[in-house]
Amino acid sequence: MTASVQALTAEKPSSSLYIIGVLSIVSTICGIIIVFAYTSTALPIARNLAIITNEAVSQVVPGGQQNTIFAIQPGGEIKPVTGVGGSDPKLFAVYDGAGKLLGVAIEAAGSGYADLVSVMYAYSPERQAIIGFKLIDAKETPGLGDKIGTDPNFLANFNELEAKPANPGLAHPIQTVKHATKANPWEIDGISGATVSSNAVGRIINESAQKMVPLIERNLDQIRKGAS
Amino acid sequence: MAEPQRIFELYSSPHLKRPVSTDIIMRNVVMALAPVVAFSTYQFGVSALLLVLTGMTASVAAEFVFTRMSRRDNTLGDWSAAVTGLLLALTLPPGFPLWMAAVGGVISVALGKAVFGGLGVNIFNPALVGRAFLQATFPVAITTWTPAFVPGRFIETVPSTLAAPFMQPAPVADYVARAVDGFTGATPLALLKFQHIDTDNLRLLFGMTSGSAGETAALLILLCGAYLAVRRMLDWRIVAAVLGSVFIFSGAFYLAGHGKYPDPFFMLFSGGLMLGAVFMATDMVTSPTTPRGIWIYGVLIGAVTVVIRLKGGLPEGVMYAILLGNGVAPLIDTLTQPRIYGAPRKRLFPQKTAKQTEATK
Amino acid sequence: MSTAHQHQPSPPASPPEAAGPPASETFLNGLWKENPVFVQVLGTCPTMAITNSVRNALAMSVAVIFVLVCSNALVSLVRKTTPKEVRIAVFILIIATFVTVVDYAVKAVSIPIYQAMGPFIALIVVNCIILARAEAFAYKNGVFRSILDGFGMGFGFSIALLFMGSIREILGAGTLLGYPLFGANYQPWVIFLLPSGGFFTFAFWLLIFAWWRERKDKRAKATRPEAGQLEAAPQ
Numbered sequence: 001m002t003a004s005v006q007a008l009t010a011e012k013p014s015s016s017l018y019i020i021g022v023l024s025i026v027s028t029i030c031g032i033i034i035v036f037a038y039t040s041t042a043l044p045i046a047r048n049l050a051i052i053t054n055e056a057v058s059q060v061v062p063g064g065q066q067n068t069i070f071a072i073q074p075g076g077e078i079k080p081v082t083g084v085g086g087s088d089p090k091l092f093a094v095y096d097g098a099g100k101l102l103g104v105a106i107e108a109a110g111s112g113y114a115d116l117v118s119v120m121y122a123y124s125p126e127r128q129a130i131i132g133f134k135l136i137d138a139k140e141t142p143g144l145g146d147k148i149g150t151d152p153n154f155l156a157n158f159n160e161l162e163a164k165p166a167n168p169g170l171a172h173p174i175q176t177v178k179h180a181t182k183a184n185p186w187e188i189d190g191i192s193g194a195t196v197s198s199n200a201v202g203r204i205i206n207e208s209a210q211k212m213v214p215l216i217e218r219n220l221d222q223i224r225k226g227a228s
Numbered sequence: 229m230a231e232p233q234r235i236f237e238l239y240s241s242p243h244l245k246r247p248v249s250t251d252i253i254m255r256n257v258v259m260a261l262a263p264v265v266a267f268s269t270y271q272f273g274v275s276a277l278l279l280v281l282t283g284m285t286a287s288v289a290a291e292f293v294f295t296r297m298s299r300r301d302n303t304l305g306d307w308s309a310a311v312t313g314l315l316l317a318l319t320l321p322p323g324f325p326l327w328m329a330a331v332g333g334v335i336s337v338a339l340g341k342a343v344f345g346g347l348g349v350n351i352f353n354p355a356l357v358g359r360a361f362l363q364a365t366f367p368v369a370i371t372t373w374t375p376a377f378v379p380g381r382f383i384e385t386v387p388s389t390l391a392a393p394f395m396q397p398a399p400v401a402d403y404v405a406r407a408v409d410g411f412t413g414a415t416p417l418a419l420l421k422f423q424h425i426d427t428d429n430l431r432l433l434f435g436m437t438s439g440s441a442g443e444t445a446a447l448l449i450l451l452c453g454a455y456l457a458v459r460r461m462l463d464w465r466i467v468a469a470v471l472g473s474v475f476i477f478s479g480a481f482y483l484a485g486h487g488k489y490p491d492p493f494f495m496l497f498s499g500g501l502m503l504g505a506v507f508m509a510t511d512m513v514t515s516p517t518t519p520r521g522i523w524i525y526g527v528l529i530g531a532v533t534v535v536i537r538l539k540g541g542l543p544e545g546v547m548y549a550i551l552l553g554n555g556v557a558p559l560i561d562t563l564t565q566p567r568i569y570g571a572p573r574k575r576l577f578p579q580k581t582a583k584q585t586e587a588t589k
Numbered sequence: 590m591s592t593a594h595q596h597q598p599s600p601p602a603s604p605p606e607a608a609g610p611p612a613s614e615t616f617l618n619g620l621w622k623e624n625p626v627f628v629q630v631l632g633t634c635p636t637m638a639i640t641n642s643v644r645n646a647l648a649m650s651v652a653v654i655f656v657l658v659c660s661n662a663l664v665s666l667v668r669k670t671t672p673k674e675v676r677i678a679v680f681i682l683i684i685a686t687f688v689t690v691v692d693y694a695v696k697a698v699s700i701p702i703y704q705a706m707g708p709f710i711a712l713i714v715v716n717c718i719i720l721a722r723a724e725a726f727a728y729k730n731g732v733f734r735s736i737l738d739g740f741g742m743g744f745g746f747s748i749a750l751l752f753m754g755s756i757r758e759i760l761g762a763g764t765l766l767g768y769p770l771f772g773a774n775y776q777p778w779v780i781f782l783l784p785s786g787g788f789f790t791f792a793f794w795l796l797i798f799a800w801w802r803e804r805k806d807k808r809a810k811a812t813r814p815e816a817g818q819l820e821a822a823p824q
Contacts, residue, residue, distance in 0.1 A: 394771065
């Protein structure tokens with residue numbers, strides 16, 4: 001019986017020790033390659049991320065001269081940080097030349113018609129309103145849903161969109177309404193033919209602003225002072 | 229071809245009193261659709277007529293080319309390509325650019341029929357395959373509606389109709405603005421979905437609304453369908469199942485929704501439901517053949533239509549509902565095969581007989 | 590049962606470095622005759638997902654060529670010492686390493702390209718072309734030949750991606766590499782940017798290739814009846 005089995009498996013199996021040895025050596029080589037790649041690309045990646053974020057921030061809060069990045073701590077307090085790395089959500093405070101706060105840019109994301117829609121919007125504590133919006137990344141249907149990033153009527157909504165803080169959240173929830181039925185300053189005039197996508201933008205901003213606006217108001221003194 | 233002289237003529241079953249061949253049925257379908265085309269022309273003008281002609285020409289030309297390429301017999305004589313192009317055109321907005329309609333006609337025949345091996349072995353209704361392709365390809369043009377009964381519609385086309393091939397159609401805003409009072413560009417379903425405006429059911433019944441070229445006149449389509457049903461060239465049970473289930477499901481929504489949902493008559497007479505139920509769901513190739521299967525198929529199409537219209541992001545869902553129904557039709561057929569007389573009853577999950585259990589050991 | 594003495598690795602039943610076909614053929618094989626996408630129909634997932642523009646297709650090609658060449662080289666280097674039992678584990682380890690490297694590299698070069706390629710950089714790990722070449726070629730051949738094979742297959746993959754990408758970008762957006770071809774009034778065929786358009790384009794190219802091969806076989810058969818049959822038989 002055993003003889004016939006051995007005859008079938010002509011090659012003898014390698015010993016466990018040998019296998020473990022080979023695997024560890026290969027793993028070590030691979031590990032070294034990855035560490036080398038990581039260390040040599042870490043700097044350019046950080047620089048690229050910073051450039052991308054800065055561009056977006058300067059688009060949602062135009063006219064800024066300097067900005068400070070605050071990382072939101074789990075407890076709800078904020079602290080200034082130097083880079084865009086790290087996993088904590090961030091606030092991008094933008095100041096003019098004289099150090100006066102112009103607005104705070106916030107990143108938000110949620111599901112759209114197809115895949116994740118990520119946006120950046122700006123809140124102005126002074127005007128208690130959302131004053132800027134930019135579509136960062138979306139895979140909405142070309143020609144229909146992707147209008148949320150290009151339709152001038154839709155984008156005009158965010159020149160002044162009321163976001164009055166209340167306790168808790170916002171006084172009026174931000175929401176997208178059907179095209180040409182906007183009646184209140186906290187409503188977003190939707191795009192006909194891109195209902196799902198424009199509703200998604202309203203929902204994403206509302207969800208984010210309900211949390212972020214009160215948080216900004218709570219930490220307003222620190223944000224006004226800036227990093228210094 | 230010279231046939232040998234025959235003394236006896238022997239035929240096997242079926243013993244038909246008169247021959248009912250594909251081309252006779254298809255010719256009758258074209259005849260039944262003629263009033264719909266005529267009304268569409270009256271309603272939307274010369275654009276609708278051009279649209280129908282373009283769709284038919286493109287489909288027939290594509291059929292000719294593909295049969296030549298695959299060295300099959302020429303099948304132009306069975307009129308099926310003409311019916312495909314005609315039905316496709318009737319589901320398009322009246323001002324749809326002609327070159328896009330031609331693309332749709334070619335795609336209908338190519339992807340709807342030719343790739344499967346020709347008429348009779350296609351899985352999906354070719355006209356709807358073409359329309360689904362156009363919907364995904366030109367989403368803006370296919371949702372650009374123009375109003376009915378625009379003055380001057382018989383002497384000039386909708387500006388978007390004559391767009392140069394591969395170029396964007398001209399804007400239709402000016403044309404829409406010329407509409408007489410009470411007629412808007414938006415379809416009743418779009419009005420309901422996006423602006424919560426109800427449309428009078430009588431206007432829907434007589435086709436006094438905007439919509440695709442041939443889908444508006446619900447009553448006319450029903451009458452034309454009745455003609456085919458009387459001549460036994462159309463299975464009335466499919467139409468009954470689709471319309472009945474739409475009525476029942478939307479009625480349930482209506483009763484439960486407290487004014488949130490439209491009444492079931494609106495659902496029946498609006499959009500492409502009539503055209504789809506009468507002329508597309510009943511496609512003999514792509515619908516089930518068993519008596520029970522036909523009812524399941526029809527109810528499924530009706531239910532999916534209601535769900536897409538009331539709960540989905542799109543205003544209209546008949547096209548996808550029918551394509552879905554086509555897709556499961558073979559499965560329905562398999563599951564509802566009637567028992568052969570005298571054969572033992574089949575179980576859905578057959579239990580192993582003692583013999584089989586032994587065999588597996 | 591084996592003992593501790595049995596240290597002799599069971600080397601792959603490698604035929605002695607076959608003199609085989611000339612090196613140029615190893616390279617050209619992947620380009621056309623055994624094109625990984627259109628002939629072997631491997632790696633269709635990125636072929637469909639990443640070809641909605643020529644730029645994305647190019648980026649993907651470069652990434653795959655890099656991973657393919659590097660993993661082929663390393664697999665070939667360690668092939669004598671790698672026991673048969675764990676060879677797949679070793680292949681995956683090596684492939685995953687180079688994919689991680691590419692992931693960092695693309696991010697360092699351009700964030701927009703990285704975002705456009707989405708999860709498909711990480712998914713190069715499961716691109717069957719790479720594992721197939723490691724198993725079928727690099728594990729049995731020398732380093733030089735394996736690198737050559739990696740380049741051949743990689744370029745073959747790139748050709749396929751470019752074929753797909755240019756059709757989809759030209760029809761779907763009216764541009765090539767971002768430059769408008771038909772003026773501002775061109776009507777884009779949106780479906781070609783959507784996944785379903787990827788399937789249609791892929792089917793179109795497969796059809797062309799099948800037709801081309803059929804014609805070639807027929808011609809070969811017509812000129813040399815016996816040889817033609819032999820050629821058509823394998824695979």
